[in-house]
Amino acid sequence: MSSATVQRRAVVIEDDDDIRGLLAVVLRQLDFDVVEAADGLSGVESVRETQPELVTLDVNMPGIDGIEACRRLREFSDAYIVMLSARTAELDRLAGLDTGADDYLTKPFSPKELQARVRALFRRSRPAPAPAEDQRVSDENTRAAAVQQSLLPGEKLRLQEFDVAGAFRPTRSVGGDFYDWYQTPDGMHLTFADAMGKGMGAALIAATVRAVMRSVADSPDIADAFASASTTITSDLDQSGSFVTMFHARLDSASGRLSYIDAGHGLALHVPAAGPARRLVSAGPPVGILEDQQWAAADLQLEPGDSLVIVSDGVLDAHDSLEAFMHNVEKAARGGGTSEDVCAALLELAPAATAEDDVTAVVVRRTASTTTDGALLH
């Protein structure tokens, strides 16, 4: 599935064996996955099956000619179509007609010229679908993005002394990041997870993980809850060959005590009001890799002014070293403002233009004490 989003496809429709082979070679040099067809009818079928982004079409072929083939293609395909003919005069005439082709090229053509024309076509913007992605993939990504978006918590938490915020920026190809939280009588439960993979598969795994984690909310002990949830998730993941990194925590808001389990995530930081930031070490590998895996719970005391910061690996990947990553995350956490402001600063650490992965951040900050009428106590 992921390869479909990066591999462009082309169909070469051409009755001359040598020219067809040459066209295929030239397009493969541009990283197209090429399907060849020796006549108009089979060419139209190939386009229907492979849904390419580019079609080259010979004008003079036995059976249906290039003009008729082009008309049929335009009934269902949005691909760029380049028509080729040996007769310059004919191309001039075709160019004046509304054939549905995007460009015309005379045979014999130079490979460099064809490549230049193709590059030029793909530089032109076409409203929809995105040229490097066929409609099926972009539709699926739209649905997967909707699933992923729906996993984020809708409810605002109302916790005395705590400011909790999350932010999420998906990539075009949709990954498996999500975070979830909900209020409990004592405080809140928080889950931050990244399902390996892209597209609908990753989004559906993320949806399952969220539901399973919510189903164990009533279990009084976090380690028991996590063990039960991870067993269910592991058996679900067995089918897909995927895995999930997770950070799960329960906060007792009156005391500021946070119990947590880190399963292969490793990117949660405690940024205390005073003293250096510390990374919360993972208690075991991600969920879904080994059966009968155990993860130990650990405790963290959040004092007024302390923050817990959790980010996804998209932020780490934007840094050269763990030290640089820690430095920048701590700096963002201490940058001031609300937890929402800090989340925005954390997303900025992985600029949208270069990030290959989803980028997600959650900040749990213990604020100064407040009285019942909301005035700050100092």
Next chain:
Amino acid sequence: MQFSYEVKDSYAEVKGVGRLNMVAAPKLREVVAEVVAGGSSRVVVNLAETDFMDSSGLGALIGCLKAARQAGGDLRIAGVQPQVKMVLELTNMDRVLTAYPSAEEAFGND
């Protein structure tokens, strides 16, 4: 990313040069599937020239590990570079995917 493999006496060595990311991950799976299907279920992935790995790449390694174990063998890694080592440590996967200094040493003792 470019992959190549070589079948040796007691194991097969798969080499990857470049960045093991979302684009390269399916290729690694294909290459290892081919190696295992060819009868070599003891696989060493030589990462000496792999300078970057993200979660998709890690996922591919895990998938390959599962495939090798299902075929009665194992998958080990060798020549791990600093960024890859960091990802393995952060995710605690260094306990599951054992790293060896070289491909020769990966199946050296068994």
